[in-house]
Amino acid sequence: MDKLISKLIKVGSMMGKKGYTPGYSGNISARFGENILITTSGSSNAFLKESDFVLINFDGETVIPDRKPSSEKKLHIEFYKMRPDINFILHVHSPYLSSFASAGKDLMAPVMAENVYYFKGIPLAEYGLPSSNELVVNTAKYFNEYDCVLMANHGVIIGSKSLDDAYLKLELAEQYAQVVLNTYILGGPSVLSEEQAREILNLRNQ
Numbered sequence: 001m002d003k004l005i006s007k008l009i010k011v012g013s014m015m016g017k018k019g020y021t022p023g024y025s026g027n028i029s030a031r032f033g034e035n036i037l038i039t040t041s042g043s044s045n046a047f048l049k050e051s052d053f054v055l056i057n058f059d060g061e062t063v064i065p066d067r068k069p070s071s072e073k074k075l076h077i078e079f080y081k082m083r084p085d086i087n088f089i090l091h092v093h094s095p096y097l098s099s100f101a102s103a104g105k106d107l108m109a110p111v112m113a114e115n116v117y118y119f120k121g122i123p124l125a126e127y128g129l130p131s132s133n134e135l136v137v138n139t140a141k142y143f144n145e146y147d148c149v150l151m152a153n154h155g156v157i158i159g160s161k162s163l164d165d166a167y168l169k170l171e172l173a174e175q176y177a178q179v180v181l182n183t184y185i186l187g188g189p190s191v192l193s194e195e196q197a198r199e200i201l202n203l204r205n206q
Helices: 002-018 073-082 095-102 113-119 133-140 163-185 194-205
Strands: 027-032 035-039 053-056 088-092 148-151 155-160
Touching (some): 002 035, 002 088, 073 155, 113 163, 133 148, 148 163, 155 163
Antiparallel strands (some): 027 088, 088 155
16 A cells, blocks of 8 residues: 555656645545545645555445545546546546636537547536535546546546556646647647547557
């Protein structure tokens, strides 16, 4: 567990330096055997310590006492339950992805080949009060098909098999949101056709 925590602390620091997880926003978790290792309530992803992690089970009960898990634990639990291939989850409020989420706009249009390849698209879940069951229901409907989901007026959640992949895909998604936003300054994005998008997705099977 100590080795895993060290890796999570490092990624939290990297996200902090990138400005992906300002202040006390966001949370990180990892599948750990039959349990989940998740950041504690009120912790800062950019300045995590070993004491900022707590072990919970899939019922949301604390395995390590005297530590309060993130209020978004139910969202993480549901993602892991629905996707046995997901081992790490990052939930952050990065500026560009959060801008789209707060504007009520998804990133489903195929604008850049790399993002079509890695994400297919980044959908927008309807608003739900943070930490509520409504948020879980609204967001979880996308987990079966998508690894990265925007949450209206909130932020973004991304899951992956490995921690490195989760971080790199977050970096890719944030940069993609910035590029799409920039295209509107230049007159709007040039969207790939359905056939072009399909050709890119077919590359995943090669």
